[in-house]
Amino acid sequence: MAFPYLASGTGARGQDAGNTLGVTVPDDAKMLLAADELIYNRDAQNVSAVGGVQINYNGYRMVAQRVDYNQQTGRVMAVGNIELVEPDGNRIYADSLDVTDDFGQGFINSIRVETLDNTRFAAESGERVGGRDVILNNGVYTACLPCADKPDRPPLWQIKAERIIQNGEKHTVRLEKARFELFGNAVAYLPVAVVPDHTVKRKSGFLFPKMSMTENLGFGVTVPYYYVISNHMDATLNTTGYTKQGVLIDGEVRRRYRNGSVKFQFAAIKQARPGAFAAGSSDATSDARGMIGSSGEFKINPRWTFGWDAMYQTDNNFAYTYSLEGKKQSTFTNKVYLTGLGEQNYFNASAYYFDVQNADALNASEKSQAVVLPVVDYSYVAPEPIAGGELSADLNFTSLSRYKADTSVVGNSRRYRGLKGYMSRMTGEVEWDRTFNLGGLLLTPLVAARGDAYGFNMTGPTNYAGNFTNEASATRYMLTAGLEARYPILMTTDNSSHVFEPMAQIFARNDEQLAGRLPNEDAQSFVFDTTTLFSRDKFSGYDRVEGGTRANVGVRYTGTFDNGFGLNAMFGQSFHLAGLNSFATPDLVNVGADSGLETKKSDYVAGAGVTTPYGVSVAVNTRLDEKTLDVRQTNAMVGFSNKRLTTNVIFTQLAAQPEYAFATKSNEIQTNSSFKLNDNWSTFGSLTYDIDNKLISKYGAGIAYGDECTTLTLAYSEINDKNNTTANDWAVNAVLTFRTLGDIKVGTEELTNND
Known part of the structure; x- marks a missing residue:
């Protein structure tokens, strides 16, 4: 029968100063021991526990067939199916064990260690010295699980070494005469290797090499070196040798503060064979190339955040060509920002500069990009209802300059995506809306007021059919009164439910003032489909504003079935009823041309989707010519997913838009x-x-x-x-x-x- 025994701490010696593993034994520590039989030898001051031995002592737990404890020497000897669980959760298995009573030093045979992260050590024998070092003889390390069917088969990879020495003071693992094996075969050999142990999160030293293979750089090998500068600062230095272009040096220094972090990057190369790149490209015309960059973000307080991300390089394509970490986008956005987020409001102030990374040696695209300094957005929603409805306000201020005009020709039309000079615009808008339920009919009246003030000094477009303003300032306003009506109809059957929702909107507004006479910087992208059908202002930015009286009508359907099928569909059309049609009024980029909204009756827009319990999904969104029903635009997706296969096919079709985007049709x-x-x-x-x-x-x-x-x-x-x-x-x-x-x-x- 089990017999519990409590031994006083006087029989156990406290850990000496040499033990730096962090396991300190208190003077009053107690040992809890349970065994089938307990034998006392008072003359030899020896206690033996035999059969089903269990020991709990200072966070250590051990089971064995027999344990002998000598009170004179303070040593614990155990044999037979030993399992020792350390305070950190690691499990040690062995045939025999001879350690001091504080587990600070001793010997162990046929040792096997399993850590909490499923890594495994095994060795013929092990020794713990001075409560600090652990020495394993003929050891093996792997993070692979043994094969369930063939446990004797070697793991996919393992490291074998004649001696493995873990230093508890330096927290390192020294491998002597180590070899790395794949599928039981040695593929690499190191006479001596020193790596950090599992307790170390950061340790200076070389990291695994990286390799690359690209068309004009050739084969490259990167050797990274990681350096710990302090507890809150570190760095990585990479040296890369390319077979075609020579040696690239790049690095990154990181520092963390209490409320944020900062990162500094640099890179440089003297290209050995610039001629390997396309003739006349910026890559071919550059010899010595380099980059410096920095990014950071700080939490000023729980609501406010300040940050930046910036780069400077010797030519326009260096970071993209060499895929420098964090800077390899085809268009890199240099930015500085300040963001505030509250329960009812939002604020953002940002400045932007765009690095267009391409092979153009003249860097024409980047030179024609705007420098935005700054753009400020603020939005507010009243915390309490106003007249039973929701009151919201938005403010935008944009200031930008461009040193070279950005123009392009599409078909027979010239588009002025940006004018040389300076522009600033302040926009403010207030909106109120409220929804009434009249026996299932949902009515939402809306009123809104918006004002814009411009100041600019820009070089006007040449050969422009419109009447671009020559004034140094301009103002405009837009007043809107609208009403939306929805009548959801629910129909149910024994195995399905269906919701049909007819919808209609009407917005009465004054004409868009100065239409086509002002710059258009942020409203150049335009797509008319079911996602924008019921938008009050269908333009994508502030520089254009939808005016005139317009009605939007359509119907929405959603169906669900007990067998797992789901259906959704939408169909509608927009009607220009009175006033100036903003989409038929050209501007510097012809944003409304061929949009489907430039006529009194818009094109038809429709969308549908199907989901099935078999992993198949289908979605289609299309625009049809309102007279001929010709397909003007299509986005279709078919997807399938199960336990083994995941696939999707996306079809995109755009009719020619010679006045806006594409001179010819596009199908992809x-x-x-x-x-x-x-x-x-x-x-x-x-x-x-x-x-x-x-x-x-x-x-x-x-x-x-x-x-x-x-x-x-x-x-x-x-x-x-x-x-x-x-x-x-x-x-x-x-x-x-x-x-x-x-x-x-x-x-x-x-x-x-x-x-």
Whole structure:
């Protein structure tokens, strides 16, 4: 029978000063022992516990078949199916154990260690010295689980070493005569290696190398070095050697504060073979290239945030060509911002400068971009109802300058996307609305008032058919009175429910003032479909404002079925009733041309979607010519997903818009898929096909593997870049991750795997 025994702490010695592992034994620590049989030898001052021994002492728990405790020497000897659970949760298994009573030093045979993060150590024998160091002889380390069917089979990867020494003071693990094995075969050998132990979150030293392979850079190997400067500051220095372009040096210094963080980046290279790039490109005409950048964000208080992200480079394509971390976007936005968020209001003040990263040696696109300094947005919603309804207010201030005009020609039409000079605009708007329920009929009256004030000094467009203002300032206003009516009708059957919702809106407004006579900087993008049908102002920004009297009508349907099917649909049309039609009034970018709203009766817009319990989903959004019913615009998506296959196909069709965007029609198919071959392996791929030009503009494919200790992703991607706007048309990318050890990367771009 079990016999509990409490031993006083005087029989156990406190941990000496040499033990820096953080396990301090109090003088009054108690030992709880339970066993089938307890034997006392008072002459030898030895206590033996035999059969089903359980010991709890100072956070340690141990079970064994037999434990002998010598009170004179203070040593604990255990044999037979030993399992020791340390205070941090690690489990140690052994055949025999001989340690001091504070577990600070001793010997152990046939040791096996399992940590909380599912890593495993095993060794023929082990020794703990001075309460500080742990020495394993002929040790093996892995993060892989043993094969359930064949436990004797070697794990996917493991590290073997003649001696493994864990230093509890320096928190390092020293591997002597170590070899790295894959599938039981040695693939790398190191005479000596020192790595941080599992208690260390940050440790200076070399990281896993990275590799890359691209068209014009060649094969590259990156050796990263990580350096801990202080508890709140560190840095990474990367040295990359490219077979075609030489050595790239780039680095990053990071510092964390109590309420935020700052990051500084730099990179430089002297290209060995600029001629490998397309002739005349910025990559080919540049020799010594470099970049500096910085980003940061600070929480001023729970509501206010201040931050920035900025970059300066010697030419317009360096960061994009060499895929510098955080700076490799095709258009990088330099910004400084201040944001405030309250329960009823929102504030943002930002400044922007746009780095257009392409291979144009003249950097024409970037030079024609606006410098925005600043743009300020503020919105407010009254906390209490006003006259039973909701009152809201919005304010926008935008100030920008451009040093070169941004113009383009579409078909026979010239578009002025930006004028040379300076412009500022202040816009304020107040809106009130309230919804009434009249026996199921939902009526929402709305009133709104908006005012704009402009100040500018811009070079007017040449050969412009409109009448661009020559004044240094301008003002305009817009007053709106509107009414929305909705009547949801619910129909149910034994196995389904259906909601039909006829909707109608009417907005009475004055004409848009100065239409086509003002710059248009932020309302250049325009799409008319079911998502914008019931918008009060269908323009995308502040520089254009919808005027005149307009009615929007349509019907919305939603159906759900007990068998898991779901349906949704919407159909509608917009009518210009009176006043000036803003969409028929051209401006500097012809934003309303060919939009479907430039006539008295708009084009028809429709959308529908189906979801099924079998993983199939279909969604279609289209615009039909109001006279001929010709399809003017289509976005269609078909998707399928189950346990093994995930795929979707997107079809986009745009009729020619010679006055606005496209001189000819555009038809394109995009698809991406992933297929799970088994529990560990999967494949994935993507493709973009230009139907009109009968070419594949972009494609990629790859394969991925993943288990509890290893992941691998390998992919190839290529872009059909006829205009040489990118430095590398194709790239090979791969990431091999050994859990707890690190990543081996091949490639510079992010991999796409939809699995």
